[in-house]
Amino acid sequence: MSSSGYGQKEKVLSRIAANRLQKELTEWQVNAPCGFKHKVTDSLQRWIIEVHGAPNTLYEGEQFHLQVDFPEHYPMEAPQVIFMQVPPMHPHIYSNGHICLDILYDSWSPAMTVSSICISILSMLSSSTVKARPPDDDRYVRNCRNGRSPKETRWWFHDDKV
């Protein structure tokens, strides 16, 4: 899994972040978002989530994996969310797994949760009309070769249709 190698300055979670993540995990176990499954890991700081393509969409029957890494000061900072191999073919998802989605970067809010991120990503997949890579996929992936985090990318959110 190449995506696990992305160099994130991993700092241990703050007490606030750990408390909040514990609560989110408890809530997830009680009331998981439809079409998602949390794969149990030994770390609270990295969640692996199984995504099932919604019925009656282009991704019906397909399965993907999201990797969610939480920063030290979560939820004040957004988590890093990427698709593990192989990422879905989508105009906003690069072949290295990076997702062009504003709530993961500029529009993150501390009131959002892993659950709400998952629903946004599934919504983004479901509203897609074409299975294709972003037009600048090659160039972008080349620039990120050294294992850069998508949070370091200066994203340009130009397309709100998908």
Added chain:
Amino acid sequence: MAIVGEYREGRREREAMIVNLEAKMGQAQTRGRSRRAAEVRLEVVEDSMHVSNSGTVLGMTSAPIVVDDEDDDVVVSSPRSFAQAVLRARLESQQPTRHAVTEDPLELRLGPGGGISESSLRTSPTQQPRQGRRGRPARPTIDLTTPSRTPPVNDDCVVILEYAKSRKRKNPVPLEPAFMTEVPPITPVQEAESYKLNCAICMDTMKEETSTICGHIFCRNCIYGAINSQKKCPTCRKKLTLKNTHRIYL
């Protein structure tokens, strides 16, 4: 000095009030108080008598009327009424049975049920317990002028703060300090638990509830952290600064 009179129907009360006023006037004179104060008080007696005699009590049968004569510019008096009052006072001094009334010190009574007729009531044995303005039993008044430092036994004072009732006062303490010291510290956690609010940021029980100007409530520390990192409301993304928040007390 303030005079509190009451419009009442019935001859007995009226008499009692006059007696009371005269007694006070007599006291004031013996203390060397100004004659003008006495005149003004007499005028009050005249007015109240007049109203109840004519029977046109303007819907204020039991509401106390407060006449404040601190303003020296307004003096309503007449030689006739003063002469009458002097006469009554002399008659009064010759009747020792009514002297019990004069034992009450000149009082400034504050509060909804306050009135000088407190003392005059004692002179009329058939007097029923007075009713307040809305039919409730009249509250005992807090007398701010009596020299004693014991707090008045007054349930109305305690009802406001429920825990004050359960506490037993072993040593009577002055009223104001008691209010300051008897409030037990309510920790923010206790406060929030009774309302079961959760903060959207920490997802924990709300601590030190703080509202934004856009109306969203978070823990104080959580919203401060969010504004410091993003300068936006976490719920509605309205631009915010730390000054755009209010600590609220639920």
